[in-house]
Amino acid sequence: MSSEDRRPLRGLRVLDVTWFGAGPIAMRTLANLGADVVRIETHRRPDGLRLVAPKPPGDASLNVSGFYNNFNAEKRSVAIDLARPEGHELGLRLVRWADVFMTNMTNRAVRQVGLTWDEVHEANPGIIGVYEPMQGLTGPHTEFIGFGAVLSAITGLNYLSGDASEPPNGVGTNYPDYVINPGHGVIAILAALRHQRRTGEGQLIDMSQLESTVAALSGPVFAWDNAEVEYQRNGNRVPYAAPHGAYPVASYAGEAGRWIAIACIDETQWQAAAEVMGSQAWTADPRFATLEARKAHEDELDALIEAWTSARTGEDATALLRAAGVPVGMVLKASELLADAHLRERDYYAYLDHAEAGRRAYDGPGFRLSETPHEVRRAAPLLGEHTFEVATEILGLDPDEVGRLVAEEVLY
Numbered sequence: 554m555s556s557e558d559r560r561p562l563r564g565l566r567v568l569d570v571t572w573f574g575a576g577p578i579a580m581r582t583l584a585n586l587g588a589d590v591v592r593i594e595t596h597r598r599p600d601g602l603r604l605v606a607p608k609p610p611g612d613a614s615l616n617v618s619g620f621y622n623n624f625n626a627e628k629r630s631v632a633i634d635l636a637r638p639e640g641h642e643l644g645l646r647l648v649r650w651a652d653v654f655m656t657n658m659t660n661r662a663v664r665q666v667g668l669t670w671d672e673v674h675e676a677n678p679g680i681i682g683v684y685e686p687m688q689g690l691t692g693p694h695t696e697f698i699g700f701g702a703v704l705s706a707i708t709g710l711n712y713l714s715g716d717a718s719e720p721p722n723g724v725g726t727n728y729p730d731y732v733i734n735p736g737h738g739v740i741a742i743l744a745a746l747r748h749q750r751r752t753g754e755g756q757l758i759d760m761s762q763l764e765s766t767v768a769a770l771s772g773p774v775f776a777w778d779n780a781e782v783e784y785q786r787n788g789n790r791v792p793y794a795a796p797h798g799a800y801p802v803a804s805y806a807g808e809a810g811r812w813i814a815i816a817c818i819d820e821t822q823w824q825a826a827a828e829v830m831g832s833q834a835w836t837a838d839p840r841f842a843t844l845e846a847r848k849a850h851e852d853e854l855d856a857l858i859e860a861w862t863s864a865r866t867g868e869d870a871t872a873l874l875r876a877a878g879v880p881v882g883m884v885l886k887a888s889e890l891l892a893d894a895h896l897r898e899r900d901y902y903a904y905l906d907h908a909e910a911g912r913r914a915y916d917g918p919g920f921r922l923s924e925t926p927h928e929v930r931r932a933a934p935l936l937g938e939h940t941f942e943v944a945t946e947i948l949g950l951d952p953d954e955v956g957r958l959v960a961e962e963v964l965y
Contacts, residue, residue, distance in 0.1 A: 560587025561925035565746070568593065568651035569628060570644075570668060572600040574701065574730030575762060576657030576685055577624040579738035583653070584627040585918065585927050591651075591943055592628045593635065593644060594936055596965045603936065609910070615936050617910040622933035626905065626915050631944070632937030632965035635666040640963045644668065646948050648676045652749070653742055655683035657762070659698050660690065670757050680755040681745040685738060689761030701727020708766040713773060716788045729766040737765040794818045795847035796826070799884055800859050805867030812884040813867055815858065815874065823847070825877040830861045903929035908938075937965045 565588040569580040577592075577600075584590040594600060602621035609617055616622075631647075634640040644666070648654055654673055656663055663669055663684070670690075673682050687704060688694045705711050705723055715722040741758045749755055767774070773784035789798040797816045805811035817823040827835040835841045835857070840850040847854055862870050867883050874881040885893070891914060896902065901917040910932075918927040944950045944964060958964040 558587060559925055560585075560928060561922070563587035565589065565653065566651045567591070567653045567655070568647050570654065570656040570658070570666075571685075572658065573602055574620075574624060574727060575734035575738070576655055577602075578731065578735035579683075579742070580628065580655060581624055581626055582735065582739050583742070585929050586925075588653075590628040591647060591939070591947070592625065592630050592934070593647065594630055594632050595634055596632055596936065597634055597636075599936060614909055616908070619910075619913065622907060622910055622913065623915055625933040626903075626929055627931045628934055629939035629943060630934035630937055631940045633940075634963055634965075635668070637963050639958065639961075641667050643944075643948060643958075643963070645672070645676045647943075648673050648680065650947055651677065651680060653681045653683065653746070655685070655738070655742075657685040660684075660686050660695060674755070674757070678755060679749065679753060681742060681749060681758065682755070683738060683742060683758040683760060685734065685760040685762060687761070688763045690759045694763075701730040704729045704762055704766055708763060709770055709773065710766065713770070713784060713786065715786050717786050719786075721786065729762060733769050734760075734762050734765045737768070789814075790851060792848070793844075795844060795851055796823070796854055796858050798855060800855070800862040802862050802867040802870050803865055805883055806889075811867050813862060813870055814882050814884055815862075816880045818880065820844075822879050826858075826874060826879045829873050829877045829879065830858070832857070832861075905929065905932040907932040908935055940964050 562583055565583065567580060567583055567588045567590040569577070569590050569592040571577050571580055571592075580590050580592070599615055600621060602624065603615040603618050605618060605620065607619040608614075633643050635644045648668070654668075654677075656668065658666075663686075670682050670684060673680060684690055686695065687699050688697055699707070702723070705728060708729070710728065711721040711723040713721075714724050738758075738760055741760060745756050745758060776782040776784060791797050794816055799812045799814050802811050802813055803809070815826065817826055823841075824833070824836050827833050827841075835854075839846060841847050841854055865873075871881050871883060883889075890896065891902065902914040903917050904912055905915055906912050913932070915929050915932070917929060920927065940959075941952075941955055944955045944958075945952065950958070955964060
């Protein structure tokens, strides 16, 4: 990486009072784009992600969670007890320093630490304040609490997952935290920054995680609104393609019990797949001659394809289908993603040295900018690692005052 910082958000000052996933990931994006992100934490109630796995076996440290570290790379951590009067004032001094403030704590927690929009805006009228509670700052459910697993249920996301014969089974992870909410948060901040730099005016961003997630479910919602068609859980199947699913293979990388995904979106791809499988007669079979016919006989079609895939290794099956122009891919495991040749060639994962966790992989950029790069330069901070630095350089405290505040557990 170049020692010159050409990243587009260099010079932007950001105060991060977020926790868990949705907020920290958005703030990490700003940090990787060059912003100076200072994260306020507390020993009294550490971020829940510092407490949970994945961690090295037997290591109970608050500094080695893989989730926490990945979501908080390149930030500075200052540990302040905002509930104490002196701590609250230090928090407001950091608000005055910042261009952007963000929290995804519950509205009740925000009130408890004295960082509501009224208080933040009074301290710094030019600041951009991002508030991202689960269901927004207004409305009958504004005080409801929950995490990604609850959000996936109340947005209807869980209802879309699984097979029709089974109960809704969700997506197996807190999907809104990782993808939708952080992306919308960053876009909102960049829009507000453009206004701020043109006018000098800050503004409130009221971002409901509920609404951010619902925005990604337009297909089922508008199917009902326009045609009163109720979405049906159907596993890997979709109404516009067949075959479309995951099919077992004999092995992959010498391991049995593996799968490949095949998705024939148009007739050309279906005909190519049938030819590769040595059964071009399938395309003339009335059961499979059209998309409508294939959908009506999808169980029979899937059984034929499964017989072909299960007799071959994943390497052979994907190579044959891909050469014919059929969309296909292995169902990969996490360990295989880390070793994937394509991701390695593009330098997706950043390997950074952490003071306690050691050398670990961090997610890289989801996009590339040719002139103003997005880079991951530093590992996640230890809890309170930059307290002295922030207290002296930003807050202007002398070392003796820092020592007193540490002794009194206002700072850590």
